[in-house]
Amino acid sequence: xxxxHPTALVDPxxxxxxxxxxxxxxxxxxGVTIGAGSSVGPHCVIEGLTRIGAGNRIFxxxxxxxxxxxxxxxxxxxxxxxxxxxxxxxxxTFNLGTVQDGGVTRVGSDNWVMAYVHLAHDVQLGNHTVLxxxxxxxxxxxxxDWAVIxxxxxxxxxxxxxxxxxxxxxxxxxxxxxxxxxxxGNPLAARAIxxxxxxxxxxxxxxxxxxxxxxxxxxxxxxPLAQAISAIAALGEQAPESQLxxxxxxxxxxxxxxxxxx
Numbered sequence: 001x002x003x004x005h006p007t008a009l010v011d012p013x014x015x016x017x018x019x020x021x022x023x024x025x026x027x028x029x030x031g032v033t034i035g036a037g038s039s040v041g042p043h044c045v046i047e048g049l050t051r052i053g054a055g056n057r058i059f060x061x062x063x064x065x066x067x068x069x070x071x072x073x074x075x076x077x078x079x080x081x082x083x084x085x086x087x088x089x090x091x092x093t094f095n096l097g098t099v100q101d102g103g104v105t106r107v108g109s110d111n112w113v114m115a116y117v118h119l120a121h122d123v124q125l126g127n128h129t130v131l132x133x134x135x136x137x138x139x140x141x142x143x144x145d146w147a148v149i150x151x152x153x154x155x156x157x158x159x160x161x162x163x164x165x166x167x168x169x170x171x172x173x174x175x176x177x178x179x180x181x182x183x184x185g186n187p188l189a190a191r192a193i194x195x196x197x198x199x200x201x202x203x204x205x206x207x208x209x210x211x212x213x214x215x216x217x218x219x220x221x222x223x224p225l226a227q228a229i230s231a232i233a234a235l236g237e238q239a240p241e242s243q244l245x246x247x248x249x250x251x252x253x254x255x256x257x258x259x260x261x262x
C-alpha cells in the first residue's frame with residue numbers, strides 16, 4: 001500500500017499486486033485486478049470488471065473499463081482484459097464488451113498505445129501493435145499482431161485489420177485490411193506491403209518476396225478475388241517456408257465479412 005498515493009481511492013475489493021503503484025487522485029473500482037509491476041498514473045479511472053496484467057504503464061487521465069458507448073447496453077456484467085507490458089498513454093478510453101459479442105474487450109501484450117486512443121466495446125487488439133495518437137477503433141474491430149494504425153485514423157465497426165498491416169495517417173478504414181499490407185488515403189487504397197516492418201521482425205528475403213507476390217495477385221493482377229485467392233493458395237505449395245504466411249492470408253480472406261480494401 002506504500003505505492004498508493006494517499007489521495008487515490010482504491011476500493012477494498014480491488015485486487016492489486018503489492019508492487020502496483022497508483023498516482024494521485026486516481027480511482028480504482030471493486031471489480032478491478034492489476035498484476036505485478038503495473039503503474040497507474042494520476043487522475044485515472046479504472047472501473048468495471050477489468051483485468052490488467054503485469055508490467056503495464058497507464059499514464060494520466062485515462063478512462064479504463066467504462067461501460068460501452070452502445071445504446072443496447074443494459075448493465076450486463078461484461079469485461080475488459082488487458083495483457084502484459086502495454087504502454088497506454090494519456091487520455092485513452094477503453095470500454096467493456098457487450099453481450100451482443102463475446103462480452104469481453106481484449107488487449108494483448110506489448111502494445112504501444114499513444115494518447116487519446118479509443119477502444120470501443122468488444123475490440124480485439126493483438127500483441128506488439130502500435131496505435132498512434134487519436135486512433136479510434138469502433139465496436140467489434142479486430143487488429144492482428146504487429147499492426148500499426150496511424151494517427152487520427154478511424155476504424156469502422158466490425159472491420160478486421162490483419163497482422164503486420166500498416167494503416168497511414170488520418171485514414172477512414174471501412175473495409176478489412178489484409179495481413180502485411182500498407183494502406184492509406186481517402187478513399188483507402190492498398191499501396192504496397194509493409195516491407196520495412198517485416199525486415200525489422202526478421203523475415204527472410206524469400207518470405208518477403210512471396211508476400212510481394214500475394215500483394216501483386218490481390219492488387220496488381222486484375223484477377224477477380226476468387227481467382228486471386230486460388231493463385232495465392234498455389235504459392236504455398238511452391239514455397240514450403242512461406243506456408244504459414246500464405247495460410248494467414250487465406251484464413252483472413254475467408255473470414256473477411258466487409259470486403260477487403262482493393
